[in-house]
Amino acid sequence: MAKILANDGIDKSGKDLLEKAGHTVITDKVAQADLINYVNANNIEVILVRSATTVRKDLFDACPSVKMVGRGGVGMDNIDVEYGRSKGVDVFNTPGASSQSVAELTMGHLFSLARFLHDSNKHMHANGTTQFEVLKKKYAKGFELRGKTLGIIGFGRIGQSLASYALGCGMNVIANDHHEHEVTVDVHVGSQKIPVKIQTTNFEHTIKNSDFISIHVPKQKDGGAVIGAKELAMMKKGVVLVNSARGGVIDETELLNALNSGQVAAAGLDVFEKEPTPRADLLAHPNICLTPHIGASTNEAQDRIGVEIAERIIKHYSAVKV
Ligand code: 3PG
Numbered sequence: 001m002a003k004i005l006a007n008d009g010i011d012k013s014g015k016d017l018l019e020k021a022g023h024t025v026i027t028d029k030v031a032q033a034d035l036i037n038y039v040n041a042n043n044i045e046v047i048l049v050r051s052a053t054t055v056r057k058d059l060f061d062a063c064p065s066v067k068m069v070g071r072g073g074v075g076m077d078n079i080d081v082e083y084g085r086s087k088g089v090d091v092f093n094t095p096g097a098s099s100q101s102v103a104e105l106t107m108g109h110l111f112s113l114a115r116f117l118h119d120s121n122k123h124m125h126a127n128g129t130t131q132f133e134v135l136k137k138k139y140a141k142g143f144e145l146r147g148k149t150l151g152i153i154g155f156g157r158i159g160q161s162l163a164s165y166a167l168g169c170g171m172n173v174i175a176n177d178h179h180e181h182e183v184t185v186d187v188h189v190g191s192q193k194i195p196v197k198i199q200t201t202n203f204e205h206t207i208k209n210s211d212f213i214s215i216h217v218p219k220q221k222d223g224g225a226v227i228g229a230k231e232l233a234m235m236k237k238g239v240v241l242v243n244s245a246r247g248g249v250i251d252e253t254e255l256l257n258a259l260n261s262g263q264v265a266a267a268g269l270d271v272f273e274k275e276p277t278p279r280a281d282l283l284a285h286p287n288i289c290l291t292p293h294i295g296a297s298t299n300e301a302q303d304r305i306g307v308e309i310a311e312r313i314i315k316h317y318s319a320v321k322v
Helices: 012-020 032-041 057-062 081-086 099-115 117-127 132-138 157-168 203-208 229-234 252-261 280-284 299-321
Strands: 003-006 024-026 046-049 068-071 090-093 149-153 172-176 182-189 192-199 212-215 239-243 264-269 288-290
Touching: 012 024, 012 299, 032 057, 057 081, 068 299, 081 090, 099 117, 099 157, 099 212, 099 239, 099 264, 099 288, 099 299, 117 132, 117 288, 149 157, 149 203, 157 172, 157 182, 157 192, 172 192, 172 203, 203 229, 229 252, 252 264, 252 280, 280 288
Parallel strands: 003 024, 003 046, 046 068, 068 090, 149 172, 149 212, 212 239, 239 264, 264 288
Antiparallel strands: 182 192
């Protein structure tokens, strides 16, 4: 049975399943700099991470005991996936388990930005008893989502889940993906699922014709931005952007410039180029709604992730035993 280090934690559901199957699960957080020594000293066979811990070539080279590296979540930019696989390590993620949670957080940002909830909440805490009328005026120019167009860049599982929520709110949805395809999105209305067909369109059309834009692409291989100065200038004036994908896919400096010029009215950010120390000017901007990379951080998503990871490890070790 394996010794498993869940360095960024694992939900109780997954831990229980693994322990019931006879595996040892260690949830102590080992500092990045000490990871290789810890893995070797404790003969760790499985390393589980979220986005905080990185697993790079040096670890794969230095730790021959490691048979599996699991990413509880979607983005694998913190792992040298191909290198690990080339050394025979089973490197995997849980691509579908958190889509709904990320989509719901994105809708939360859109609703917040449309009615200034992030800023209003802050100022009501501080001045609500003395400045009520002033604040009522300050936040009087909200807008509705229904009838507006949401452009989704990256139309995989998360993008499609977001489309389902947006359609359910009466928004129009246009989407761009790395290839053109038609997707049927189920819109949940009570216990019914209403299928809606969406034909993806090109990138330029999507960003030029959207009132709101949400991006759902992985971190680019070269680390570069998908949305920079040129793309921001092509958008409708007063567009609202959300990034709950990866820090850097929207250029942060250009986003600040566009917010300050009014080209972008507001932005919702769950992810940052420099995590866990995002730049202070982003955090201070009144037109940015902020969350600390919590897209997948719901009880439901983490429960599904834990179970999926546990089942994968249990299957791997029962196959090895046979
Ligand atoms: C993901 O790629 O799955 C999300 O960004 C969540 O990352 P986290 O597991 O670190 O919260």
